[in-house]
Amino acid sequence: MKIKLEQLSLKAGEKHAENKRFFAKLRKRPPKDLDYTMQELHNDEFERTDCLTCANCCKTTGPLFTNADIERISKHLRMKSSQFIKTYLRLDEDNDHVLQSVPCTFLGDDNYCSIYEVRPKACREYPHTDRKKFQQISNLTLKNVAICPAAFNIVEQMKRRIKI
Ligand code: SF4
Numbered sequence: 001m002k003i004k005l006e007q008l009s010l011k012a013g014e015k016h017a018e019n020k021r022f023f024a025k026l027r028k029r030p031p032k033d034l035d036y037t038m039q040e041l042h043n044d045e046f047e048r049t050d051c052l053t054c055a056n057c058c059k060t061t062g063p064l065f066t067n068a069d070i071e072r073i074s075k076h077l078r079m080k081s082s083q084f085i086k087t088y089l090r091l092d093e094d095n096d097h098v099l100q101s102v103p104c105t106f107l108g109d110d111n112y113c114s115i116y117e118v119r120p121k122a123c124r125e126y127p128h129t130d131r132k133k134f135q136q137i138s139n140l141t142l143k144n145v146a147i148c149p150a151a152f153n154i155v156e157q158m159k160r161r162i163k164i
């Protein structure tokens with residue numbers, strides 16, 4: 001099913017209770033082949049997904065910047081780390097470095113990321129649907145289905161495919 005971005009938040013809200021129940025069961029009894037299944041569902045969905053026509057993650061949420069991310073990106077931009085932090089980042093309630101504002105400063109009007117080769121690890125891994133032991137990030141995924149249409153579709157496929 002192709003879901004329209006403008007309907008995503010509403011659709012995710014409708015599915016929230018069902019998804020919560022599914023993930024509670026998944027955490028209790030994760031199937032042995034879960035890593036394999038997730039890799040397959042992730043690959044299938046991203047073969048159909050064109051992130052350049054979406055960029056909703058970059059527009060509505062920002063990544064967390066690790067120290068390694070900050071060092072790598074500052075070097076790429078030929079800035080001192082301290083200057084990079086002062087210009088673009090702030091500390092959130094968990095004391096993590098995050099963007100000062102969204103949409104992300106590095107996102108172009110054409111949805112291309114201007115620091116793509118050196119982008120934060122969190123951006124490279126988003127929406128984390130090919131992560132091993134996927135049941136451990138169910139709370140994060142419950143949020144991500146309202147942001148990322150690919151994650152929404154992957155969770156819908158999971159519920160069809162994984163009988164628990
Ligand atoms: S929200 Fe999901 S589908 Fe959209 S650009 Fe980000 S990763 Fe791609």
Ligand code: SF4
Pocket residue numbers: 057058062063104105106107108112113114115116119120123
């Ligand atoms: S750094 Fe690039 S990939 Fe990450 S949120 Fe910003 S524009 Fe998107």
